[in-house]
Amino acid sequence: MNQADVIAKLQTIFDTVFLEPVTATPSLSAKDVPEWDSLLHISLMVAVEKEFGVRFRVGEVETTHNVGEFADLILKRLQER
Amino acid sequence: MNDSDLKALILSNNPEVWDGLLSRTRLARGFDELFRLSSLRKKAHQRQISRPGLFQEKLRLAMVGGYNFYPFHDLLGHICEMEGFPCDLWLGSYDNYVSEIMEEDGELYKFAPKVILLIPPEHRCRYPGKLTDSREVQQSEAKHFVTSLLDLAHRAHQKSNAEIIITNFMLPARHDLGAYRARTLGSDWSFRKWVNLELGLNAPPFVQICDIEFLSYRHGGMSARDERAWFESKQPGAPDFLAEFAREASHLILSLRQPQKKVLVLDLDNTLWGGVVADDGLEGIEIGDTSPRGEAFKAFQKYIVSLKARGILLAVASKNDHDKASEVFQKHSEMLLGMDDFVAFKANWEPKSDNIRRIASELNLGLDSFVFVDDNPAEIEIVRQFAPEVTTLLLGPDPSEYVSQLQDCRFFEPRSITTEDFERTEQYQSEAQRQALSATITDMGSYLESLAMEGEFSDFTPLDIPRLAQLINKSNQFNLTTRRRTEAELHALMQDPDYSCLSFRLKDRFGDHGLISILIAKQSANTLIIDTWLMSCRVLKRQVEDEVLNELIRVAQNRNCKKIEGTYLPTSKNEMVRDFYLRMGFTLMTENEKVREFELNSNSFQTKPTKIKITRRIYESS
Numbered sequence: 001m002n003q004a005d006v007i008a009k010l011q012t013i014f015d016t017v018f019l020e021p022v023t024a025t026p027s028l029s030a031k032d033v034p035e036w037d038s039l040l041h042i043s044l045m046v047a048v049e050k051e052f053g054v055r056f057r058v059g060e061v062e063t064t065h066n067v068g069e070f071a072d073l074i075l076k077r078l079q080e081r
Numbered sequence: 082m083n084d085s086d087l088k089a090l091i092l093s094n095n096p097e098v099w100d101g102l103l104s105r106t107r108l109a110r111g112f113d114e115l116f117r118l119s120s121l122r123k124k125a126h127q128r129q130i131s132r133p134g135l136f137q138e139k140l141r142l143a144m145v146g147g148y149n150f151y152p153f154h155d156l157l158g159h160i161c162e163m164e165g166f167p168c169d170l171w172l173g174s175y176d177n178y179v180s181e182i183m184e185e186d187g188e189l190y191k192f193a194p195k196v197i198l199l200i201p202p203e204h205r206c207r208y209p210g211k212l213t214d215s216r217e218v219q220q221s222e223a224k225h226f227v228t229s230l231l232d233l234a235h236r237a238h239q240k241s242n243a244e245i246i247i248t249n250f251m252l253p254a255r256h257d258l259g260a261y262r263a264r265t266l267g268s269d270w271s272f273r274k275w276v277n278l279e280l281g282l283n284a285p286p287f288v289q290i291c292d293i294e295f296l297s298y299r300h301g302g303m304s305a306r307d308e309r310a311w312f313e314s315k316q317p318g319a320p321d322f323l324a325e326f327a328r329e330a331s332h333l334i335l336s337l338r339q340p341q342k343k344v345l346v347l348d349l350d351n352t353l354w355g356g357v358v359a360d361d362g363l364e365g366i367e368i369g370d371t372s373p374r375g376e377a378f379k380a381f382q383k384y385i386v387s388l389k390a391r392g393i394l395l396a397v398a399s400k401n402d403h404d405k406a407s408e409v410f411q412k413h414s415e416m417l418l419g420m421d422d423f424v425a426f427k428a429n430w431e432p433k434s435d436n437i438r439r440i441a442s443e444l445n446l447g448l449d450s451f452v453f454v455d456d457n458p459a460e461i462e463i464v465r466q467f468a469p470e471v472t473t474l475l476l477g478p479d480p481s482e483y484v485s486q487l488q489d490c491r492f493f494e495p496r497s498i499t500t501e502d503f504e505r506t507e508q509y510q511s512e513a514q515r516q517a518l519s520a521t522i523t524d525m526g527s528y529l530e531s532l533a534m535e536g537e538f539s540d541f542t543p544l545d546i547p548r549l550a551q552l553i554n555k556s557n558q559f560n561l562t563t564r565r566r567t568e569a570e571l572h573a574l575m576q577d578p579d580y581s582c583l584s585f586r587l588k589d590r591f592g593d594h595g596l597i598s599i600l601i602a603k604q605s606a607n608t609l610i611i612d613t614w615l616m617s618c619r620v621l622k623r624q625v626e627d628e629v630l631n632e633l634i635r636v637a638q639n640r641n642c643k644k645i646e647g648t649y650l651p652t653s654k655n656e657m658v659r660d661f662y663l664r665m666g667f668t669l670m671t672e673n674e675k676v677r678e679f680e681l682n683s684n685s686f687q688t689k690p691t692k693i694k695i696t697r698r699i700y701e702s703s
Contacts, residue, residue, distance in 0.1 A: 017117070019120055058308075058312050
């Protein structure tokens with residue numbers, strides 16, 4: 001699995017979580033999406049952890065700035081399994 | 082209806098989406114499912130799909146406490162709205178609840194809440210001193226903690242006139258302190274338990290307790306917590322636990338605003354007993370302690386009896402022949418429910434929806450205070466369609482789960498502390514005093530007296546045959562001859578005029594022990610020969626054997642038998658009754674390794690005094 005694969009899978013999660021269509025791209029960040037507030041963020045993270053079967057460490061999701069970096073973090077945690 | 086079905090309904094502006102969302106919301110357990118349903122609901126609102134039957138006035142709900150309420154508030158708001166009560170929410174800021182409540186003209190009171198949910202943080206609920214401090218000091222600290230929490234609740238209530246819901250405290254789920262945790266009130270484990278009890282027992286009527294201790298126990302202590310979620314965003318629990326928490330809080334808020342359930346309407350066949358009485362007959366239905374299924378149905382009846390004791394009215398709506406149905410209640414000895422437990426009994430061939438309507442008008446109660454329970458989906462559907470105000474509960478395929486289903490249905494929960502409850506408490510208290518009294522009784526006679534035992538003799542009856550066969554084939558210890566018999570053989574014995582077959586039931590003030598002793602004797606000229614004498618060991622030392630012998634002597638006199646013969650056949654398990662006949666006043670006649678034979682002259686027998694009140698005998702002595 002590479003970054004593109006992860007982003008493709010993220011897209012399916014976005015499709016269920018966001019009300020309005022949102023296209024997952026490496027440069028997309030939360031501030032680009034009006035719906036993506038802190039409430040939605042928590043739900044998104046719950047869905048991502050469940051879908052990918054990973055668990056992030058405390059504070060590390062905050063350090064990612066866009067979907068690309070977030071996908072890399074998912075890859076990193078996936079490789080540890 | 083799955084997510085894509087719901088989305089399709091929303092895209093076509095179809096109001097059926099609301100029914101779909103409601104039923105999905107009621108079934109949803111996990112956080113993400115509930116959250117997705119909440120998002121879909123918002124989408125439906127965006128598209129202005131109207132929903133009839135909503136309360137126009139919104140419920141003003143404030144949350145204050147030591148946590149971040151995102152996203153908990155969204156789940157709670159979603160459930161309340163789906164159940165017909167849309168909310169206006171006001172969220173206090175993280176860990177600012179004391180000043181929010183204390184501030185006279187603060188934002189909390191400007192919001193004019195109808196309900197205030199107070200969620201104090203668990204990290205404050207901790208004993209500050211040493212584990213080894215005296216128990217008095219630790220208790221008074223817990224008491225002080227609860228008093229200040231209830232003071233806050235009092236103040237919030239006075240200022241706003243709102244109902245107050247306080248959450249209690251989750252217990253730790255880690256091994257920290259080991260077994261020592263239970264030996265001091267200074268551990269978080271014990272201190273929080275103590276606080277939770279103090280809180281519940283001392284809360285005034287305007288306070289409801291949202292029992293997080295119970296909820297997390299039910300959910301699983303380890304999975305209710307999420308340390309990362311606490312460090313990252315001050316969550317009160319793991320995501321899936323938040324869903325449970327929201328459901329419980331909504332239940333507390335909404336149950337006070339919905340009609341109270343007062344009547345439990347029950348089906349009969351395969352609900353109160355296994356089988357169909359019209360087909361299987363009185364002896365063929367499954368009820369009672371002889372089979373696992375029979376036990377499950379009996380346990381269900383026992384729970385229903387306890388609901389009646391709580392003040393729930395019971396009624397029957399059954400597709401049945403009235404006489405056949407009522408005969409079960411009148412004649413079957415294993416039934417716990419009797420005809421007089423029901424305020425209405427409709428066993429006929431009318432639709433159940435009609436019968437329930439009739440019961441409602443007889444009792445002058447609204448249909449919305451009725452709960453109907455049936456194992457048959459078709460009957461449930463008829464009631465749903467033709468008496469939609471009635472709440473229905475479809476029993477699952479396994480009767481062992483009936484009790485749990487009713488216990489989890491949440492329709493019959495006491496709402497608040499009333500004067501009656503207080504009176505009941507007094508009754509409980511005097512009962513506790515009585516029990517404390519009996520605990521101090523030291524001699525056996527007074528102890529047996531205090532049990533208020535009642536016994537009942539019976540000839541063998543067809544209904545008792547399964548239980549009789551069970552005892553005869555399983556009793557080993559208090560069993561003089563260990564003769565095993567089949568049900569068919571027992572039926573034959575019942576018909577044989579040379580035999581006297583009696584059984585004995587015992588109950589006391591702690592409960593009913595059921596059928597626990599059996600005696601079979603055969604007449605041969607002027608002698609009565611004891612073929613079988615056995616007793617369940619759970620009633621040892623209760624003087625049951627004395628009463629059985631008293632009865633046997635009556636039987637002997639009735640048959641003009643002067644001599645009674647008893648036999649002991651030793652096995653590896655019945656050593657306990659080797660000298661039984663000697664203790665009972667018999668004389669040993671012959672003895673070898675395989676058998677001991679005894680005799681008693683019935684004329685010289687003196688009735689043994691016991692503490693058992695005999696309510697029914699086979700033969701009255703003349």
